[in-house]
Amino acid sequence: xxxxxxxxxxxxxxxxxxxxxxxxxxxxxxxxxxxxxxxxxxxxxxxxxxxxxxxxxxxxxxxxxxxxxxxxxxxxxxxxxxxxxxxxxxxxxxxxxxxxxxxxxxxxxxxxxxxxxxxxxxxxxxxxxxxxxxxxxxxxxxxxxxxxxxxxxxxxxxxxxx
Numbered sequence: 001x002x003x004x005x006x007x008x009x010x011x012x013x014x015x016x017x018x019x020x021x022x023x024x025x026x027x028x029x030x031x032x033x034x035x036x037x038x039x040x041x042x043x044x045x046x047x048x049x050x051x052x053x054x055x056x057x058x059x060x061x062x063x064x065x066x067x068x069x070x071x072x073x074x075x076x077x078x079x080x081x082x083x084x085x086x087x088x089x090x091x092x093x094x095x096x097x098x099x100x101x102x103x104x105x106x107x108x109x110x111x112x113x114x115x116x117x118x119x120x121x122x123x124x125x126x127x128x129x130x131x132x133x134x135x136x137x138x139x140x141x142x143x144x145x146x147x148x149x150x151x152x153x154x155x156x157x158x159x160x161x162x
Contacts, residue, residue, distance in 0.1 A: 007060060014098070017065070017095055018095070020123065021065075021123070024093050025044060025091075027160045027161075028091065028093070028121065028155065029042050031155050031156075031159070032066070032153065035153045036151060037151050039070060039072075040069065040070065040071060040088055041068070041069060041071045041073075041074060042066055042067065043069070044065060044067075045065065046067050047061050047062070047063050047081045048061060048062050048063070048064065048067065048087060048113075049081040049083050049084060050062060050112070051083065051084050052113055061081055062090075062106060062109065062110075064090040064092050065092055065121075066089075066090070067087055067090055067091070068087070068089035068090075068091075069087050069088060073086055084113035084115050088115075088150050088151075089115075089116075089117040089118070089119060090106075090119070091118075091119045092120055092121070093123065094121065094123065094124075102120055103120060107120070107132055107135075108135070110132075111135045116133060116134065116150060117131065117132070117149070117150055118132040121160070122140070123161065125161075126143070126158070127157040127158055127160055127161060128141060128142045129155070129157055131147060133149070142157060143156075143158065
């Protein structure tokens with residue numbers, strides 16, 4: 001099964017994530033949601049149009065584990081791909097088969113698309129989170145992740161494996 005993403009016009013198939021991966025993403029979404037400012041929403045597994053190619057050229061779309069976006073998108077009522085310019089944060093939970101893609105390829109694609117924040121959550125103990133802003137990556141955080149950018153949030157990373 002799994003899902004597909006579009007990379008330079010090529011369809012790339014990814015396997016469905018496992019139970020530990022999905023549970024961690026669910027736990028993270030549940031912890032983030034009440035901390036979001038009123039203008040933002042979080043949703044799992046939505047396709048994002050990265051808009052890295054002209055409309056007449058092969059495109060790029062990705063499906064991050066979690067996406068934080070402008071709530072106005074929901075008011076429009078469409079179910080089209082989410083445009084990258086309406087995304088505040090994308091979160092990828094690293095799977096063993098996606099390590100290189102999550103740490104390198106997607107980081108650059110999200111930065112190229114103008115998505116301002118990309119969080120990489122690695123479940124290898126100790127659980128860690130790397131917060132990327134554009135092409136800059138902060139050091140990996142373990143224990144509790146705390147930031148004020150792009151909004152105030154505090155997450156107990158170890159609790160993601162509960």
